[in-house]
Structures are given as structure tokens and as C-alpha cells.
Amino acid sequence: MGNLREIRNRIGSVKNTRKITSAMSRIASARMVKAQQAATAARPYGARISEVVRALTGAGGEDLSHPLMTARPELRAVAVIVVTADRGLCGAFNGNVIKAAVSLIKRETAAGRQVKLITVGRKGASFLENAGYKVAFKHEGLSHEQLVPMAKAVGTEATGLFLPQEGAPAVDAVHLIFNFFKNVLVQETRVDQLLPFQPPETTGEAEAGPVFEPSRAAVLEHLLPVALESTIQQALLNSLAAELAARRTAMDAATDNASQLITELTLRYNRERQAAITKELMEIIGGAEALKG
């Protein structure tokens, strides 16, 4: 009889787990709808900004140069911005980014370059610190409200490290690692180069572009930090949506597994119960037969 009670308890606890995972999955889907709306709302702004960048860098005329766009011949140190979630239970979401980050760090270190880390999200920061890496700047509590200020802070840090201050610059390139929200089911880990800033490909034909006031160089000076922040904003928005999508998928899978486990356990429970009844019957019949004899 002990075995039967054990199985019953186990079914109870798996059912509780399933309740939690299915609730988390439902919360994640509800939030994901919001995150997708936010990403859609942000698109016109991002698109216009890249449009302006293209108009500015592509419209022929004098060659524009800017410290943020100048590639350095020798790379001595690089900065890596690692975007993860604050919380776990979202499948391989954090793991993929961390894996990509660690392999990039190892590659850069092997090439004799110093690596400076900027993290967004608690998971990435705590993993990298436990692994013995030093994190230069940490951010957590990413939300849609915090998106703009956080992107601004990260952008300022990246440019601050990249531009020379009192002598040599701290880093010669900045990379950004984040989860790209490809669709609801697929998140893609991306490693992008943030700095030196690469202007978008232009079609080559110089159209009669707008006038830039006060001058193209002055607009560029102002535009690059904004374009940089816009890129970071897009990455953070993608990460937010991808996190929820990953959590939903992971929790859906967990719920399915729990249901399957419950079915198996219930089957075993019934079989054990049947076996116990049969055994009892056999004993009774055996006893009756013996008395008859």
C-alpha cells in the first residue's frame, strides 16, 4: 500500500508544478503581445533614423569622417555589451548569449586583446562575474519604461570607452551580443559590431537629398550618438520580446512534460491498484478453496 500513496503524492506534486508552468506560460504570452506592440511602435523611429544616416552618409559630396566611424588599424582592447534577462526559466535564452559572449571573450583574449564588459540583465552579470570576468558596467531592471534611459546610459559608456580621453582610448571596438526576436518560436543570438560605426550600405546613386543645417559634419556629429542609441534600443527591445517568447516556449514544453508525466503516473497508479485488488482476491479465493478441501 505504501507504494500507492507514494505515487499519489507524486501525481499531486507534478500537478502543482504544471499549474505554475502553465501560468508562467500564459503570463509570458500576454506580455509578449505587449512587447511585440512596443517593438512595432518603435520601428518607425528606428527606420527614420537609419534613413537619415543613409541620406547623410550616402549623398555624395565631401568624405565625412568622424572619430566614431574611424576604424583603428590595431585593436588592443575591445568592449562587449552582453544583453541577457534578469530572470531565468526561459530555456536557452540566457545560455546562448552567455555562450556567445564567453567564446568571443576567449577569442579576443587569445588574440592578446583586453576585454571590457558591459552587461544588461542580472543573469549575464552574475554568470560572467562568477566565471571570474570583471564587469565594467552593470545594468538591470530592463523594461519598456527604462528602455530609453538605459540605451542612453549604455551608449554613453560605449562611446566613452571608445573615444580617447586623456591619452589612449580604453577600447578600439565595441561588440553587442543579444537575442534577436526572429519570430515567436525562433530567437537568434546575434553578435554585432557597434563601434566603429558602420554606415549602412547605400545604393550609390546620389539623389537630391535634403539640405543639412548647419552643416553635414555638424549633423553627423549629433546623429552618430543618436543612431548608436537607436541601435541599442532596437537590441534591447528585441531582447525583451525574445525573452518572453523563449519563456513561453520553455514553459509550454514544461507543461507538456508535466501532463505526460501525470498520464504515466496515473497509469502506473491504476495498475498498482488493480494488482493490489487482484492479490487480495486471490488470497480470499485461495482461503475459500482451502476450507472447501
Added chain:
Amino acid sequence: MARSTIILDILTPKGAKYSGVEVAGVEVPGVEGEIGVLPDHVPFITPLLPGVVRFREGGSSVRLAIGVGFLEVLGGGRVSILTEQALSGADVEVAVVQERLRSVSSALTRDSGPIDAIEHRKLENEQRWLEAQLRANSG
């Protein structure tokens, strides 16, 4: 053909703050001072600093605090303001902003020794945005 109004869009990373508003003109904080845009302006692009955007919508005047951004005058009577953030003057929480501004300003004026250049720039950015909010609210 002369137009009497322009179509104004204000786009931010959080979505369009205003979209397709018909206005007679708009005033924006440019890098070299206040700029007014009226109908039939030539297409041009200019940077904007944190400050106040003013225009009249219907019968009432609108004051918006905006962050760093761009003014884009397009052909066909369309004007778009691209900015990292925009907040109606009426929505500014004056007490909160003033409180924050005080602490930011005092952090900035303190001996800049302990704050390194990156921290300093972050605080300056925030200070400008806070001041823009206060200006949008008063007036």
C-alpha cells in the same frame, strides 16, 4: 502651390507621440537656437537639443518636452520630429523632476574627481532632459 498648414509627426522609440497633426507652424529647439517651421519650407534636416516644442493644435497650444533628436522637413508639407523621448508639458511631474534635478546638479558641481568622464556625461544628459521638462511645464 502655397499651403497653409503642415502635417506634423513626432516619432519616439516608444511610438508616435503625435501622428499626422495639421498645424500652422511649429517651433523647435535647434542646435543654433529656436527654429520656426512654416508651410512650404525647403526640405532640410537639423539636429535638435533637449528643449521645448511648441505648436497649436486646434484651438489650444501644445508644449512638449523633447530629448535629443532631429527635425526633418520633407517635401509635400510633412514635418517629422525624431526624438528619443517626448513628454507633454502638462504631464511633467514637477516635484519629482525638481528633486531629481537638484541631486543631479549637486553631483555635477561636486568636485569632479570621483566621477569619471563617462558618469559625468550621463549626468549632464539627464540634467538637460530634466530642465527641458521643467521649461515645457512652465509657460
